Amino acid sequence: KGKSRGIFNMKGDDELCRFPSFFKLILSARLCLQKLEIPRKFVENHGEKLSDLVYLITPTKAVWKVDVVRKDTxxxxxxxWxxxxxxxxxxxxxxxxxxxxxxxxxEVVIFDMSASEIEYPTSSRTGSKRKRATGIPIAPASIKGS
Structure with missing residues (x-):
């Protein structure tokens, strides 16, 4: 207990329950689709909490707006994306x-094929006002309820 575990700063097993997570292994076929399926079990358990727009936050505190598209379950x-x-x-x-x-x-952490966390690029994605690729300013990660 009390040890830092990467960006998640886990304090104990209770943190694992409070902040549900999932992982995705990226395969070539998924890249061609230009979308990423959220695991069905995660959608079953937490999908009603997600709006049609989510914020992906990297360890550099860059924030990306990504739309959630739904069909059935x-x-x-x-x-x-x-x-x-x-x-x-x-x-x-x-x-x-x-x-x-x-x-x-x-929060999103990215690992490469060496099983190591990537070096996150920082150009044009950090600072007090973060922008998505289209250049639209969005709220800092610390502001909740956006």
């Missing part, structure tokens, strides 16, 4: 961990 990260993938050079074999922090905010 399924949901995908879609509009904005391709820009996120391109900016972080996500490719086949990368492993992403999504930790849901509430208010449609996810």
């Amino acid at each position: 399924r949901a995908w990260l879609q509009n904005g 391709a820009e996120f993938v391109k900016f972080y050079s996500i490719c086949h074999g990368h492993f992403l961990v999504f930790r849901y922090k509430g208010y449609s905010h996810f």
Whole structure:
């Protein structure tokens, strides 16, 4: 207890319950679709808490707006996802961990094929006003309820 575990700053097993998470192994076929399916079990358990727009927050505190598209009991990260993938050079074999922090905010950690966390690019994605790829200013990650 009390040890820091990466960006999640876990204080104990109780934190694991409070902040549900899921991971995705990126395969070439998923990249071609330009969308990423949120695991069905996560959607079953937490989908009603997600708005049609979520915020992906990287360890550098860059914030990306990504639309959630739903069909029946399924949901995908879609509009904005391709820009996120391109900016972080996500490719086949990368492993992403999504930790849901509430208010449609996810912390995202990206690992490459060496099983190491990537070096996150910082150009044009950090600062007091963060912008998505389209240049629209969005709220800092610390503001909840957006």
